[in-house]
Amino acid sequence: MTRTVISSATKEVIISVDQPFVIIGERINPTGRKLLAAEMADGDYSRVEADALAQVAAGAHMRDVNAGIPLADEPKILAECVELVQSLTNVPLSIDSSIVAALESGLAVYKGKALVNSVTGEEERLETVLPLIKKYGAAVVGISNDETGISEDPDVRFEVAKKIVEHAADYGIPAEDVVIDPLVMPVGAINDAGRQVAHILRRLRDELKVNSTCGASNFSFGLPNRHGMNAAFLSMSIGAGLTSAITNPLHDPEMQAIKGADVFMGRDPNCKDWIKKYREPAPEGAEGDNARRREGRRRRRA
Amino acid sequence: MTRTVISSATKEVIISVDQPFVIIGERINPTGRKLLAAEMADGDYSRVEADALAQVAAGAHMRDVNAGIPLADEPKILAECVELVQSLTNVPLSIDSSIVAALESGLAVYKGKALVNSVTGEEERLETVLPLIKKYGAAVVGISNDETGISEDPDVRFEVAKKIVEHAADYGIPAEDVVIDPLVMPVGAINDAGRQVAHILRRLRDELKVNSTCGASNFSFGLPNRHGMNAAFLSMSIGAGLTSAITNPLHDPEMQAIKGADVFMGRDPNCKDWIKKYREPAPEGAEGDNARRREGRRRRRA
Numbered sequence: 001m002t003r004t005v006i007s008s009a010t011k012e013v014i015i016s017v018d019q020p021f022v023i024i025g026e027r028i029n030p031t032g033r034k035l036l037a038a039e040m041a042d043g044d045y046s047r048v049e050a051d052a053l054a055q056v057a058a059g060a061h062m063r064d065v066n067a068g069i070p071l072a073d074e075p076k077i078l079a080e081c082v083e084l085v086q087s088l089t090n091v092p093l094s095i096d097s098s099i100v101a102a103l104e105s106g107l108a109v110y111k112g113k114a115l116v117n118s119v120t121g122e123e124e125r126l127e128t129v130l131p132l133i134k135k136y137g138a139a140v141v142g143i144s145n146d147e148t149g150i151s152e153d154p155d156v157r158f159e160v161a162k163k164i165v166e167h168a169a170d171y172g173i174p175a176e177d178v179v180i181d182p183l184v185m186p187v188g189a190i191n192d193a194g195r196q197v198a199h200i201l202r203r204l205r206d207e208l209k210v211n212s213t214c215g216a217s218n219f220s221f222g223l224p225n226r227h228g229m230n231a232a233f234l235s236m237s238i239g240a241g242l243t244s245a246i247t248n249p250l251h252d253p254e255m256q257a258i259k260g261a262d263v264f265m266g267r268d269p270n271c272k273d274w275i276k277k278y279r280e281p282a283p284e285g286a287e288g289d290n291a292r293r294r295e296g297r298r299r300r301r302a
Numbered sequence: 303m304t305r306t307v308i309s310s311a312t313k314e315v316i317i318s319v320d321q322p323f324v325i326i327g328e329r330i331n332p333t334g335r336k337l338l339a340a341e342m343a344d345g346d347y348s349r350v351e352a353d354a355l356a357q358v359a360a361g362a363h364m365r366d367v368n369a370g371i372p373l374a375d376e377p378k379i380l381a382e383c384v385e386l387v388q389s390l391t392n393v394p395l396s397i398d399s400s401i402v403a404a405l406e407s408g409l410a411v412y413k414g415k416a417l418v419n420s421v422t423g424e425e426e427r428l429e430t431v432l433p434l435i436k437k438y439g440a441a442v443v444g445i446s447n448d449e450t451g452i453s454e455d456p457d458v459r460f461e462v463a464k465k466i467v468e469h470a471a472d473y474g475i476p477a478e479d480v481v482i483d484p485l486v487m488p489v490g491a492i493n494d495a496g497r498q499v500a501h502i503l504r505r506l507r508d509e510l511k512v513n514s515t516c517g518a519s520n521f522s523f524g525l526p527n528r529h530g531m532n533a534a535f536l537s538m539s540i541g542a543g544l545t546s547a548i549t550n551p552l553h554d555p556e557m558q559a560i561k562g563a564d565v566f567m568g569r570d571p572n573c574k575d576w577i578k579k580y581r582e583p584a585p586e587g588a589e590g591d592n593a594r595r596r597e598g599r600r601r602r603r604a
Contacts, residue, residue: 187565187566187573188572188573191568191571191572191573192568194565194566194567194568195566195567195568198541198566223573223576223577223580224576224577224580224581224582225558225576225580228558228562228580229562229565229576231533231537231558231559231562232537232558232559232561232562232563232565232566233562233566235533235534235537235538235541235559236537236538236540236541236562236563236566238538239500239537239538239541239542240541253555253558256527256530256533256534256555257533257534257537259534260530260531260533260534260535261534261538263489263496263531263534264489264496264497264500264534264535264538265496265497266493266494266496266497269493270490270493271489271490271493271525274525274526274527274531275525275526277527278525278526278527278530279526280526
């Protein structure tokens with residue numbers, strides 16, 4: 001059983017097939033969010049604060065923090081966001097950037113053992129990111145593409161993952177500190193995307209014995225009823241071995257799929273979490289998904 | 303690839319791992335439905351009619367018909383219901399009774415190749431039901447319990463399934479005409495129920511090479527948010543090899559889980575069915591789940 005331990009100053013999260021699925025809260029990410037990007041570039045992090053608090057309240061075990069704003073001082077902004085989010089919540093963070101200087105400035109201020117998002121199988125990325133991971137004692141997301149791009153052959157993507165794990169070992173980073181992203185393709189474009197992912201996930205779990213993560217919403221790109229498709233994707237990927245995902249815990253269908261999968265996999269003893277989350281009737285003043293679900297029902301009845 | 307072909311007079315349904323998941327519409331079943339039972343005992347089948355039409359419109363590929371009413375003339379009622387439902391819809395039927403005489407009277411009037419629900423691994427049941435299956439050229443659901451009850455050991459349940467398939471072969475019934483129900487336990491009582499089912503399903507698919515079915519709602523018995531749990535159960539069981547289930551296609555979470563699983567498994571070319579079912583905006587006068595979902599959203603927005 002491979003256990004990836006990520007921590008903040010006061011809290012540990014374990015990614016492992018014998019633990020509840022780890023939800024890495026998405027959305028502190030200005031990509032495609034113009035208003036957020038403009039605010040963050042101006043040093044206004046109020047939305048970052050609100051997002052962080054809402055997602056942790058909704059059940060995120062970790063948070064992904066990204067400051068990818070074109071022409072902005074990303075190393076400075078990412079470090080400020082990391083410090084801010086760590087001051088607001090105790091969940092461990094995933095520090096997310098494609099700029100190595102930004103990853104380093106984020107790691108420099110981070111308290112605990114971070115998950116760095118990400119390295120690929122490209123030689124140049126491996127040689128610049130892995131030394132940082134080792135220096136700061138972090139864990140890293142390894143994305144299964146390399147100089148040749150993203151293969152449609154899942155076994156080629158598996159070989160890229162293997163190469164990342166091997167390079168990490170050369171830098172003294174153990175396999176349990178490499179979390180592989182098998183790369184989820186949009187199923188609307190590549191019909192075999194689900195079976196591809198299931199195939200890689202099983203090989204990652206059984207052969208390479210590493211943990212895994214992914215961006216859960218890529219699968220449904222371009223399709224109607226994306227939350228419904230994301231939900232099916234998450235349950236089925238968890239069944240195939242997926243142990244964490246970047247997703248938004250405020251989305252109820254995805255959360256039900258994840259929490260239901262934890263029950264199915266025997267990781268929610270006595271269904272305690274499920275019952276707590278979905279029990280009725282509501283205690284007075286209850287918040288979160290459950291309250292919203294009830295509210296939805298009330299309105300539908302009205 | 304094992305293909306179980308079930309048919310009505312004019313329509314064929316194929317249960318197979320390379321085909322869309324087969325939804326056997328539940329609920330023409332008076333068990334626990336007092337009003338329906340009383341009406342059916344009086345020869346009033348109006349609710350049977352309405353149920354049948356609604357479920358087929360919502361996407362049931364087959365219908366389960368049960369007339370288990372205490373002290374009523376079950377053989378007569380079941381035969382009448384089979385004839386009625388066959389006159390209303392063209393979907394193949396699952397003829398469901400624990401009384402052998404009722405199964406025979408249903409089979410006698412059925413046009414096509416029925417699925418008989420069910421036989422168990424009990425010697426006495428095998429010896430009375432299997433000859434009927436052979437006589438009418440039907441297929442049969444084999445439930446993986448025997449004289450000793452339902453084992454909590456999934457490998458024992460697998461052995462019972464194997465015994466049913468072997469006995470069927472002795473009567474000249476091929477393995478493709480035996481659809482195994484692995485018996486789904488309530489996960490609220492037996493925490494390992496999900497992993498048990500996944501384990502048996504994989505063995506049924508890979509070793510015994512037979513199709514499978516189950517009552518999808520048993521899993522969530524006693525838990526809150528049963529539809530959400532049924533949805534996760536269905537997606538994950540389909541991933542493990544489940545090829546059909548008795549479920550209610552009018553329940554939207556379950557339908558999304560099934561249709562999403564078909565997409566994930568590569569059984570919905572170009573996501574055509576998914577897009578058709580969940581596409582927006584609605585054509586004028588659209589009916590069914592999609593219309594209800596939109597209506598729900600409209601009210602929530604209001």
